[in-house]
Amino acid sequence: MQKRKVKVGIVGLGRLGYQHAENLSFRIPFCELTAVCSINEKEVKKAQENLEVPYGYTDYDEMLTNKELDAIFIASPSGFHCEQIIKALREGFHVFSEKPLGLYIEETQKVEKVVMEHPDQTFMLGFMRRYDRSYALAKKKIEEGAIGQPTLIRCYGIDPTKQLDGFIKFATKNYSGGLFLDMSIHDFDLARWYLSAEAKEVWAVGGSYSRTEFNELNDAETGAAMIRFDNQAIGIFVAGRNCAHGYHVETEIIGTKGTLRIGTVPESDQIVLFNDNGVINECFDGFISRFEQAYLSEVEEFVNCIIEGRQPAVSVRDGVESTKIGYACKESFENGQLVHVQNDRFVSN
Ligand SMILES: NC(=O)c1ccc[n+]([C@@H]2O[C@H](COP(=O)([O-])OP(=O)(O)OC[C@H]3O[C@@H](n4cnc5c(N)ncnc54)[C@H](O)[C@@H]3O)[C@@H](O)[C@H]2O)c1
Incomplete structure (x- = not known):
């Protein structure tokens, strides 16, 4: 038919x-x-x-x-x-x-x-990373027990320096929600997905280092959050706008029996150049080149869901929970306090 x-x-x-x-x-x-x-x-x-x-x-x-x-x-x-x-x-x-x-x-x-x-x-x-081949394979391996019980997740999400001016313009419009809600939100979703747990406590710090504009915007150029999950697992999240070598998205999941890493070196291709500058791997220059396949696969899934009359695996609840974590990070970064993430609300100490 x-x-x-x-x-x-x-x-x-x-x-x-x-x-x-x-x-x-x-x-x-x-x-x-x-x-x-x-x-x-x-x-x-x-x-x-x-x-x-x-x-x-x-x-x-x-x-x-x-x-x-x-x-x-x-x-x-x-x-x-x-x-x-x-x-x-x-x-x-x-x-x-x-x-x-x-x-x-x-x-x-x-x-x-x-x-x-x-x-x-x-x-x-x-949340297209769930449709990226490497991230999807990591999930399958975790479910098959390849690393035992996941106990810690470490995530980096850092945009390229050469897009810094554009980001300052983007941030000025006050549309992004700040570094953690804009950049780390994918990592918060991955953490919940891989750890099968919800965030409990959040402490986030950040600052402006090469450009002062982020301070004026009450936002961070580089930030880090540490999160304890409700199954005692740990999350370490680094986010930023100033990565000299390109677009750096890296994830590590440490378990009781092994470790998985995705994107440790964000190489854009299979070429390694050896010359008088040393050994060079060129890196992805942005999210579109890194996640080209994932952007296609997620939309294919959306269209198939419509045709087949079903809902995708990524749910609206995943959206609510990840925003809760991002907002708690923003609150912690702004107030310098540990923030408890609780069921359907959050409170500061
Ligand atoms: N999944 C990912 O990896 C990823 C990557 C980048 C951006 N995003 C998200 O995609 C969204 C867009 O980001 P972007 O970087 O493309 O932004 P952008 O600023 O480049 O583009 C925004 C677009 O929306 C239009 N627009 C603005 N206000 C509008 C309104 N009220 N009604 C209709 N159109 C309006 C603008 O004219 C422009 O076409 C953001 O929510 C961002 O968080 C996701």
């Missing part, structure tokens, strides 16, 4: 949104990018022309009146996610949202309630 095509409208056509738009147009089977939306009209026109998209909007609410669409794909700045998810679900669409689910715990809990009220509509959150 011929599968039908899922018609998608995307909001947000920036760094990641445009990449998703290209994928939805050309690289995802049984999918058609039918509408694009951004507050920036030039971006809308460019996407419509380059990707041959019939409908273009500068107003999100207007896109939601287009009932040819089956699904809404949200790649707008993080501060808009919750409101846009709720509106799209209530208008009857399937929804994919980029991470984080939201910047505040209360708004993510509201989204969770609305997702639960619409069980026949697929909802997926963009």
Whole structure:
């Protein structure tokens, strides 16, 4: 039987949104990018022309009146996610949202309630690392007992120095939620996934070292958080915006019988250059090149979920829990105190 095509409208056509738009147009089977939306009209026109998209909007609410669409794909700045998810679900669409689910715990809990009220509509959150081949294989090995019981996770997520100026602009818009909610959120999700545990206590520190602008924004250029989980496992999370060698995403999981590492050296290819500078491995220059396959696989899964009438493994609860951890880190970083993460709320000491 011929599968039908899922018609998608995307909001947000920036760094990641445009990449998703290209994928939805050309690289995802049984999918058609039918509408694009951004507050920036030039971006809308460019996407419509380059990707041959019939409908273009500068107003999100207007896109939601287009009932040819089956699904809404949200790649707008993080501060808009919750409101846009709720509106799209209530208008009857399937929804994919980029991470984080939201910047505040209360708004993510509201989204969770609305997702639960619409069980026949697929909802997926963009925790794409779970769809990266290496991260998925690590999960399988942990489940098979390769490292015994996981007891510690150490994560690095550091953006390249050459994108620092762009990030300062991004941070100035106050859309990101700060270093931990923006960068470490993937690592918090991975930690919960690999450790099968929830965060209990958080202590986070950070600072501005090469650029003072982050201080003025009450944000950090480099930060670190230490977390104790409810099964006594330990998490160490390093996040930053100033990695000289490129985009460094590395994860280590230490267990009672072994250790797993993913991405220890963030090499972009198989080439090793030997010359008068020594031995050189070139590194990934950003998230799009590092997670190219994962961005495709997660969207394929979203479209298949819609066609098959099911929900993906990444749930709205994963979004709520990871935002809780990110927000607790932000609170700890700002107040210099240990923060207890408790069920559906958090309190400071
Ligand atoms: N999964 C990942 O690895 C990953 C990587 C990067 C970014 N992200 C997430 O993707 C989202 C977008 O990030 P980005 O780096 O592409 O941002 P960006 O600033 O480059 O792009 C934002 C886009 O949204 C548009 N926009 C802004 N406000 C809007 C509104 N109210 N309505 C409609 N459109 C609006 C902008 O014009 C632009 O097209 C963020 O939530 C970010 O956290 C995820």
